[in-house]
Amino acid sequence: MTAEIIDGNAIAGSIRQEIAAEVTGWADRGLRIPGLAVILVGSDPASEVYVRGKRKDCDEVGFHSNVQHLSDHVTQQDLEERILALNEDDSVDGILVQTPLPAHIDEDRIIDCIDPDKDVDGFHAYNMGRLALRRPAFRSCTPKGVMMLLEQLDIEIRGMDAAVIGASNHVGRPMTLELLLAGCTVITAHKFTRDITEKVKLADIVISAVGKPGLVTADWIKPGAVVIDVGITRGEGNRLYGDVDFDGVREVASQITPVPGGVGPMTRVALLKNTLQAAKLHQHLPADED
Secondary structure, three states: OOOEEOOHHHHHHHHHHHHHHHHHHHHHOOOOOOEEEEEEEOOOHHHHHHHHHHHHHHHHHOOEEEEEEEOOOOOHHHHHHHHHHHHOOOOOOEEEEOOOOOOOOOHHHHHHHOOHHHOOOOOOHHHHHHHHOOOOOOOOHHHHHHHHHHHOOOOOOOOOEEEEEOOOOOOHHHHHHHHHHOOOEEEEEOOOOOOHHHHHOOOOEEEEOOOOOOOEOHHHOOOOOEEEEOOOEEOHHHOEEOOEOHHHHOOOOOEEOOOOOOHHHHHHHHHHHHHHHHHHHHOOOOOOOO
């Protein structure tokens, strides 16, 4: 068996076209187009690349983007006040604070400052809690992107066994909640998990979000499983690596995402979907049914 490669770029591109067409319709009706504010603190090269990508995505679908680049010496109070001002700005539907933040900034407090109705990253405790209670509002972008990707595979995941490797607040935990919501039986593996290989090998769907290159090898994978690689690490020559030993696992799995070009584009398009959802909320327009 050689796994089919899941093309996240193609899937995300198709969804962007749908969003762009909808926004064009808004403009024709005289509605305010969606607005996304992005705050970038400092000069981390990877963060600057991500923010440029988000601005490009906004331009492509017709959103208004407001990128605010702040010094890495910005104080906690100044950053919080900047967010509170954006909360009150009616032209802004979504607020995203690019991470990582400088060590002197309390990231949890920053997330707490964002209006939950503008939390298009889906990181606010209110939105995480809504997902846990099976009443999702704004969903974390990477897990939402993975679920959008799985929907495109034309497989019925309800009732499947799934393994999520990693338990971070931004990916692993909400990913587990998303899969539970979809009707999967889920194990969340983490650094304290015993016999991790044997547990993961039971899964029909394996999602790894650790950030450790080559962690998941072919002997971890049940023959025919769907493997989604969320992990991303920069190595020598600025090359990107996933958590999954792609060449080895591809010989066992039925479908697999590459790195890059798999989950990354889906995360970005999920941010656009969340921003569109926020704009509909703020303009009292009918919401999509996810």
